[in-house]
Amino acid sequence: MKRNKSAIVGLIIVLFFAILAIAAPILPIADPIATSWGAIRKAPSAAHWLGTDDLGRDILSRMIWGAQASLMAGVVSVMIAVVIGVPFGLIAGYFGGWPDMIISRVTEALLAMPFLIMAIALAAFLGPSLTNAMIAIGVSATPAFVRLTRGQVLSVKTEDYVEGARSIGLNHIDIMTRYILPNVFAPIIVQATLTVATAIIAEASLSFLGLGQQAPAPSWGSMLNTAKNFLSQAPWMTMWPGIAIFLVVIGFNLLGDGLRDALDPREA
Amino acid sequence: MTTTAPVLSVKNLSTSFLVDGEWKSVVRNMSFDVAPGETVAIVGESGSGKSVTSLSLMRLLAPATSRIEGEVMLNGRNLLALPEKEMRAVRGNEVSMIFQEPMTSLNPIFTIGRQISEVLVRHKNMSKAQARAETVRLLEKVRIPNAASRFDEYPHQFSGGMRQRVMIAMALASRPKLLIADEPTTALDVTIQGQILDLIKVLQEEEGMSVLFITHDMGVVAEIADRTIVMFRGDEVETGPTEEIFHRGKHPYTRALLSAVPKLGSMQGHDWPTRFPVLDATTGEPAEPVEVTDTVVLSKRPVLEVKNLVTRFPIRSGLWSRQTGAVHAVENVSFDLFQGETLALVGESGCGKSTTGRSIMRLVEPTAGNVALDGYDVMRLDTIGLRQMRRSVQMIFQDPFSSLNPRMTVGTAICEPFIKHRLGTTKQAKEKTADLLEKVGLSADMARRYPHEFSGGQRQRIAIARALALDPKVIVADESVSALDVSIKAQVCNLLLDLQQSLNLAFLFISHDMAVVERVSHRVAVMYLGEIVEIGPRAAVFDNPQHPYTKKLMSAVPVPDPSRRGIRRAISNDELKSPVRAMGYEPPRREYREVSPGHVVQIG
């Protein structure tokens, strides 16, 4: 019960930002890319609730518009990682043998590859766009999910109910999707909610390489990146995106905990 | 007997749990005494509050979500009022406890020795070396062979029975005044159960301690307890000397409980399996037990023919994991099973019963042998054929808790095979599910629930319903009732018998519970170290056991008759013989003798 309360708090936080992101075009806020040379790096005030940035743009409005890119970057790339990583982990863990050998080796190789290199390569390959940034982040987050899933599957596949599934004549796909997958989801959710944070921050470094949200369109990550240069002159430029990322991370983690419990009929 | 002051005196003990923000009372107004040297048993069906009572005495429940009221006097001190720190000095010292699950109650990553000597270091201020010496002594006392050398071994290197003995050693380490044993033998098979019970009795005499023994096995109660407390849904419904309770139990529930107890030898004179008498727990009125009609069809070819089945699990080690040996789990097993017949497969833990069942279904690949189902050679089937075959043979797994997917509603679980084998539409599948649920005595609207929302007995029935979904001809029932408590055990057995009668099913009934086997089977096969050492009609095997192992098995069964309480088995501390053989081991050729028609015994 208590647990669900915190899940609801998480849901509210995430929804709050999601709604902001979606409603950005209709909210009565300033144009996020309208520069104002007369209002450069102004501290929060009545006119600009969260202050202005290095080009005199309204930070509040940039935060709201940026929510879209950042949430997308966080959620979509994690989804990509899950959608690729989990099935491969499932196959490696379930079948063992050479599929496992191949998947594990490639996973290890990918893990050893610096993110930056993969990102540049993908940027060159796929061309610059937010979508491709998400793909890049997703792909580089994948190995962790493969490993995690594989490890879980190894323990779940020895459960009696898996043998039970075989005994009623189910095929491998059915067993994997209906018996194993639902029972390995808990740690995957924990990992996914943690990865959301990494992904949001990673988007910034990719936009820097020309792969993510391109200037002047805002994202929290790239706002942070810019703010880095004005840490002492305009601390609020760092503060707001920092706080937003923090809240979203908390939100997703609480939600993840709740989701994990909700997916587990024993906890409900 | 209780002339001296009691060691433990419980007054108005009530326990409640905080569930969904509300206090739910689970144990109410328990009052009882335990005198020095006395053994008191608490019996009752699953969920009646036995474990909660014992945990309350030890104050081992999570304080945040539980509330314990009343008075627990241990040698004049109220345990419930002690500060936690002092309570810690009581736990494991004055009162110690043995838990139900020997497999999980020991920390897997510490040595046995350390876990025992910890108690001595903690409570007796012994040095490491002293504790070690004392631990070895204790291990010897509980008859662990080579105690000194096994001090540094880990739990997984011990068999279940030995682990339970380790738990006992641990509990006895500080020479407690009171030992609380919560179902210490339920998970064990009869031979080991017998050993453990005897061990407790002997030690109790030597140390003069009192024992609070929790169980739902009336046979065990009869054998061990001086006095018995019967619990029913959180209430203490009856207390008295064991004999009183057994012979003159007043409460209807007590009588219901007793009548449900299968007694070995009670089937003498019956030709066919017989349903258990069912008593109404509130009125205590028995329903007449009905003898089942003859269902066996001997005229046709057996539905299942097993010939020279061998299953071995390779053991690999060394460089490149070369095979160095094998577990000979099933060795040259042959038998037939006729339509409508129940063949029981009995034997001690690890003798290969489950593996036999799984090999027949090719859930493990047998090493050699033939299995014919309705005349078709199961061993030659390809993947598709195998899937088809599995429509005809179904298995009910040993453990109802773990054999259902915890994240699938039972409705989905039951209709899944039906849908996957394309036997009908979704609607038909729903109808079938409802029908099956009712058939196994549940209601159709339970289909939406998840496995954890059912009791063990109900879950076992769900497993049965699922097995029936494909209208199989043969059901392999692996220890389907062993883990259930008496009343439910009776219900499930009755259910199986009913189903056999109405659907003409053949059962391969795997069990180590001899009393149940006697009641439900037509024929019995006794397995020992992977081989069938004796097989024959039930009456022949039970009344005239030939093989020494069969005899040992029979004698180990506790008899629910308090008058036999003094009787001791010869205590043996032999471990299970191992079915592990080195590479190149040739199983000896076995000779068999037919004692009477169909009753065959291995003679060498």
Place this chain on the structure above:
Amino acid sequence: SELRIGLNDDADVLDPAQSRTFVGRIVYTAMCDKLVDIDQNMKVVPQLATEWAWSEEGKVLTMKIRDGVKFHDGEVLDAAAVVATIERNMTLPESRRKSELSSVAKVEATGPLEVKFTLKSADVTLLAQLSDRAGMIVAPKAAKELGANFGSKPVCAGPFKFVERIQQDRIVLEKFADYWDKDKILVDKVTYLPIPDTTVKLANLRSGDLDMAERISASDAESVKSDANLTYADVIGPGYMAMYVNIGNGARADNPLGKDKRLRQAFSLAIDRDAIGQIVFEGTSKAGNQPFPPSSPWFDKDIPVPGRDIEKAKQLMKEAGYEKLDIELQHANNTTQTQMMQVIQSMVAEAGFNVTLKATEFATLLSEQTAGNYQLSRSDWSGRIDPDGNIHQFVTCKGGINDVKYCNPKVDELLNAARASTDDAVRKEKYDAAMAVLNDDMPIIYLGHQPYAYAISKKVKGWAPSPDGMIRLLGVSKG
């Protein structure tokens, strides 16, 4: 006493023949003396060469070498050493100095302390080249021994000698006791530390871990000025900031901006160069429209830095037949550039240019620019002492870095002529004429000139910034 200097990034190979980076040059300033140096007014002054003379219409250059100069390893620096070094620069396969010395036909010792350069054709820019890496004289023995690996243990004749280098961490030099002008060496040890993050650089300065930091960010200027322990100094460098328009480099040149100079002029007019300086550089930079800063004697005063004129820009657009124009602008992915490009993006939007920014890391930018895979590309030129170095190679038809592939015979003629003359007045005339053409064709849109900004601990005495951005340490002490 030890002087600790924070550099913006790490140097590359420490071999004057091979090195390419700006920070490398900063280190050489302390380690390797050159034939000639430049002074505060960018005039060439003696260093290892005490005097020199041009003859035969600028085809022969004779230099007198300073007497009594020793290399760090004790070897004597004489004419032979100079010849060896110049030849090394011209012939070492790895040498990056070849193009700088491409006009040299022959170099020979005409006396123990006299060197003669014979040129293929008149090239007055040579002197300026010799004031930089091409003119740094290295110890012949060491250079021979180490060959291309000279950078691992460079031996020169500067005031400080090499001690050790840990990549990305530090370069340590110590006082050279036998330096020819050793009285001016007032510190015992110099350590260069690459610290890319400007905030961190300042923090190090404030905590006393650094004595001096180069290229601090403009946004920190104010706080440095207000810090009682620090001094702020800046100087406009010889380089420029510009945007290159793809005029004729491959298929992507085929776009309105590349084809129609009116659009380029409109683009340039839509930019408020002063505002950029204020917003991005806090007023420390200089607005500009030519390859030389307005303060330079080479600046063509007839083409003043234009103010922003949106109306005119729109007018030009209309003439070219456009209301709106989509343009893709690639730029290096550092924050200052990103900021600057966003400013420009929003400025030119008012004239109807719809600019899409494409941040690229530098290596990619470079290859895209060379390959012509861009429409508008933003990059900087660090600048050369001689005006030729800022313009010739960019816009002459065969220019080595003519990435815009601009080709105008008239411009070629003017710029080649400017090279040949030793008379500054003549040269200026030619450059002005070329500038007039270029300003009209506008293949390169110049934006302005970046400052070199320094923060120096008050403990450091006797230091002033040089217009070439180098950190000269003679006469500098630390109290």
Place this chain on the structure above:
Amino acid sequence: MPVYIGKRLLVAIPTLLIISIFVFSLQKLLPGDPVLAMAGEERDQATIEFLREKYHLNDPMPIQYLNWMGGVVTGDFGVSLRTNQPVLELIGQKLPVTIQLAVMAMFFAMIIGIPIGILAAVKKNTWIDYTANIVALSGLSIPNFWLGIMLILLVSVQLGWLPASGYESIFVDPVRSIKTMIMPAFVLGNALAATLMRHTRSAMVAVLSSDYIRTARAKGLSPWEIVMSHSFRNALLPVITLLALLFGELLAGAVLTEQIFTIPGFGKMTVDAVFTRDYAVVQGIVLCTAVGFIMMNLLADIAYVLLNPRLRATI
């Protein structure tokens, strides 16, 4: 055990081969010409041609690959295009730095993440648990550069306790070496702590509800003894794999942190090499981190097995 290790090392060979092919094909995959970046501002054509020849960049890729691999197996990783330094020597310079940073960061991550994780598990669903979660997650979401610079400003500039940046070899001046690493290691470790904390917590929750913990309580052990001796090691088991993963990540380089504190480690070198397309260096680093990664995993698995007696017999 030696056999097990040997086997693991053998299967590492294909992994390394895959990685070497991956990393080698980068030359083709990444845009940007290494030679252009090397040629200097003037990009002299002759120099460019010379460099291409010198570094065999004109050879067909398979030949280049084989040449390179041939070098690698004989211990020659080529030279840096940028600085002419042998790659092996460069790695030799950076590796100790990176390892020191990684070890110290791991130390911080562990002393923050594990105790908080344990505490949160013991006090599950209380305000302590919630606070612990928030503290740990804030470590994950506070930007590294912000924390780093704030620390520099506070600890170095204001208080003058620690050097603001730089690096000193631990063999030359251990005290200063540790001092310069404290802040960067903390910044890095702090970010990892969240992951460690969340996983420790869930492992610990599972352990605390197990039967043998009830047994331990029934023996009269104090909560402290139970947590420290009976649960901790058990909960550590699943965390070990994670530790290896995290440590591997650290080896691969903590670019931003190294940059802020100007620590000459792998991360900075990788970034510089990637940005200047100094492929010999990139390849060397990636291979080296891959080996490190494989070793860490191996160590983790060995630790896992050693801590888990049930598995001990299997290897």
